[in-house]
Structure formats: structure tokens, C-alpha cells
Amino acid sequence: MIAERYERFARTEAAGQSPLYEKLASHVARSAVCLRFLEQLPPDRQQPNLLFGAVRLVTDIPASPEALDEALLAHGDAIAAVMLSRTTQTNEPARCAALLPALAQIKGPIALIEVGASAGLCLLPEHYGYDWGRQRLTPPQAALEDTPVFDCPASETTPLPTHYPDIVWRAGLDLNPLDVTNGEDMAWLETLVWPEHHQRLQRLRAAMRIARKHPPRLVKGDLTRDLTALMAQAPQDATLVVFHTAVLSYIPHQPLRDDFATHMLASGAVWLSNESPRVFPQFATGLTAPENGKFLLCRNGKPLAWTGPHGQSIDWIAPD
Ligand SMILES: C[S@@+](CC[C@H](N)C(=O)[O-])C[C@H]1O[C@@H](n2cnc3c(N)ncnc32)[C@H](O)[C@@H]1O
Incomplete structure (x- = not known):
């Protein structure tokens, strides 16, 4: 279920818009580290934008799939805390x-x-x-x-x-x-x-x-x-x-x-x-x-x- 959600996000939302998020989301769908991390969160806190935003806030933009796994292993608690306290509130004045x-x-x-x-x-x-x-x-x-x-x-x-x-x-x-x-x-x-x-x-x-x-x-x-x-x-x-x-x-x-x-x-x-x-x-x-x-x-x-x-x-x- 989580894997499917990330595959879908990579294919229908990130493709053509963000090559990095497309690559990271496809990786999440296959990464045991990422899936284990997401499974501990409530379903309404497992969204791709929330995960990537929280990782960026706690560490930096993960430049590669390996960097994403490393960030979750090293800073999982802090990233989870952001994902539990924040929601996706993208404000787009355009x-x-x-x-x-x-x-x-x-x-x-x-x-x-x-x-x-x-x-x-x-x-x-x-x-x-x-x-x-x-x-x-x-x-x-x-x-x-x-x-x-x-x-x-x-x-x-x-x-x-x-x-x-x-x-x-x-x-x-x-x-x-x-x-x-x-x-x-x-x-x-x-x-x-x-x-x-x-x-x-x-x-x-x-x-x-x-x-x-x-x-x-x-x-x-x-x-x-x-x-x-x-x-x-x-x-x-x-x-x-x-x-x-x-x-x-x-x-x-x-x-x-x-x-x-x-x-x-x-x-x-x-x-x-x-x-x-x-x-x-x-x-x-x-x-x-x-x-x-x-x-x-x-x-x-x-x-x-x-x-x-x-x-x-x-x-x-x-x-x-
Ligand atoms: C993706 S943001 C869009 C913000 C803004 N409308 C824009 O287009 O830039 C969605 C916003 O809706 C708010 N929201 C979601 N459910 C809501 C509800 N039931 N009542 C009031 N606000 C809600 C969220 O907190 C968030 O700030």
C-alpha cells in the first residue's frame, strides 16, 4: 500500500516536475529502510511530500536514494517528529x-x-x-x-x-x-x-x-x-x-x-x-x-x- 502510493506519486505527480522526487519516491517503494520507517506512522502521515519536506527540514535535500536511507537511519526520530507535528500546507501565491x-x-x-x-x-x-x-x-x-x-x-x-x-x-x-x-x-x-x-x-x-x-x-x-x-x-x-x-x-x-x-x-x-x-x-x-x-x-x-x-x-x- 505505501509502496504503491510512492510509485503512483513518482509516476503521476513528480514525473516531469521533479526528477529528484521522482527518483526518491521510486526508491522509497523498494527500500526496506524507508518502508519500515513509514509503517510506524499513522496512514495520514505517510505522504511523500510530508516525508521529503521533513527530511529536508531536519537534514537537507537528500541528493540520492542512499542519502535518503542514511538520513532516516541517522535522524529517524527527529524526522518522524516533524511528520507528526506538521502537515502539507504548501501555500502557492501564484x-x-x-x-x-x-x-x-x-x-x-x-x-x-x-x-x-x-x-x-x-x-x-x-x-x-x-x-x-x-x-x-x-x-x-x-x-x-x-x-x-x-x-x-x-x-x-x-x-x-x-x-x-x-x-x-x-x-x-x-x-x-x-x-x-x-x-x-x-x-x-x-x-x-x-x-x-x-x-x-x-x-x-x-x-x-x-x-x-x-x-x-x-x-x-x-x-x-x-x-x-x-x-x-x-x-x-x-x-x-x-x-x-x-x-x-x-x-x-x-x-x-x-x-x-x-x-x-x-x-x-x-x-x-x-x-x-x-x-x-x-x-x-x-x-x-x-x-x-x-x-x-x-x-x-x-x-x-x-x-x-x-x-x-x-x-x-x-x-x-
Ligand atoms: C495545500 S494547502 C493550500 C493552501 C492555499 N489554499 C494555497 O492554494 O496556496 C491546504 C490547506 O488546507 C488546510 N485545510 C485542510 N483541511 C482543512 C479543513 N478541514 N478546514 C480548514 N482548513 C483545512 C490545510 O491546513 C492547509 O493549510
Whole structure:
């Protein structure tokens, strides 16, 4: 089971994205040292990203399969402790590039809630720059703030924003909000960026600097229980938008995801969901994902676009 999971990760997630993680994950599937180490952990703490992030935090990026075995033999207790205390909370601000075309279509002013916000970096879309190929957008304060610019090639019919949305209130909800002023939290976020993704890491650091200047409000809570109370705090004279990206897959049971969808559709808020099409298969009916791994961006359950899972592309499919 663990071996299969790592083989699958190597084949479907790491291949073409991280040659090192592909090699390490294939090794884990065959290594008695790695499998014995993982078997002592609860099933929800055995994920490849969690293992590799924890090894990196305690030692360094293992440069080879042998180095991974050695790290587990020498530092197994410390690595296990990280895997038991941390979760995969990858915060990818570049996902704002794929969200902004949908956000900019909504009449403002906007009150914005992000569900599963991690450190809240996706709650600051008007502080980043974007290059969609045929159009760029950069904030006026770009030169002063060392603003990251996210490349996100957009298909021809994608409605590209010419200005930033007017966000007058914002808040994030997370089981474990990460604090941009806490060095350990930020070091953990950095280890979750895959080793070859140097540009992503640079842009993550730039977004962290911006978030330290404009810290979004983050609330600790569970999206299945605590969202209604947070929504009730939004100002009445703004359009409430609730969005999430790479979050609902953490809710393991489909009925709970479906309850969330029902609640969102009945809520009166505009609901933007940017998730794997497997999360809400009812909204992906009849669609074929252009490539393995793409996310489906939906507004109120209606498909708008296929997006790169790290916000690295957007292909509009909605008729309007
Ligand atoms: C992969 S991260 C994505 C973070 C951010 N949305 C982004 O796209 O960069 C998933 C986040 O969802 C949070 N999360 C998972 N289950 C949750 C739940 N039931 N309620 C609230 N947050 C949850 C995790 O703690 C984590 O910070």
C-alpha cells in the first residue's frame, strides 16, 4: 500500500516536475529502510511530500536514494517528529494568477474569504504582478515592494483583467494557520517547494515579504464547521466571495465535500473553487481534463477554466 502510493506519486505527480522526487519516491517503494520507517506512522502521515519536506527540514535535500536511507537511519526520530507535528500546507501565491480572471468578473467591492488559507498568501492578489502572455498587470507599488510577477499563459478566450478587484475586507480560515512572522512556519513552507522549482521558491519568499507588510487576518477553524460564523462577519455592503484552492482534497469523505458544496450553493456568496476535478466530480461531468493534474476552476459549481495546479496556466472553457 505505501509502496504503491510512492510509485503512483513518482509516476503521476513528480514525473516531469521533479526528477529528484521522482527518483526518491521510486526508491522509497523498494527500500526496506524507508518502508519500515513509514509503517510506524499513522496512514495520514505517510505522504511523500510530508516525508521529503521533513527530511529536508531536519537534514537537507537528500541528493540520492542512499542519502535518503542514511538520513532516516541517522535522524529517524527527529524526522518522524516533524511528520507528526506538521502537515502539507504548501501555500502557492501564484495560484492568484489563475483565480484573478474569475475574481475580476465579480462586481465589487469584494469581501474575500479563503478556506484552507495556510499562511494567507493567496488572500493578497492585488499585491502581486501577473503575466498572462498577451497581457500583464502590475500593482502601482510594484517597484517599492519587490513584487513577484507570476507567469500564467492564458488561452485566447480567457477574460484577462485590466485592473485589480476592489477588496475591502478579507479573512482566511485554516485548521492550522501559518504565521508569516514565524521563522519556523516559513521554513516549513519553503521545504514544501520541490527542489528544482527555484523560481517558485524566489516568488514564495517575495510573497512572504509582502504578507509581512500586509498580514491578512487568519482564523483557526475547520471548513466543515466554522465557515458560516466567519461569513457572518463579512460587511453586508460588499459582495462576499468564498474561494479555495488545493484544499477540499484534504476532506477524505465525498459526502462531506458534497455537504460543503450544497452549503456554498445555498449561501448567497459567490463560491470559487479551484480543485482537482476528482474533488467535485458532479461539476466535471462531460469534461475531459486536458492533462493529468490540472485543476478545475468553477464559479458556483459551473466550470470556468482548467488551471495549472500551481497557477502556472489558465485555459478558459466557460462560454461567457
Ligand atoms: C495545500 S494547502 C493550500 C493552501 C492555499 N489554499 C494555497 O492554494 O496556496 C491546504 C490547506 O488546507 C488546510 N485545510 C485542510 N483541511 C482543512 C479543513 N478541514 N478546514 C480548514 N482548513 C483545512 C490545510 O491546513 C492547509 O493549510
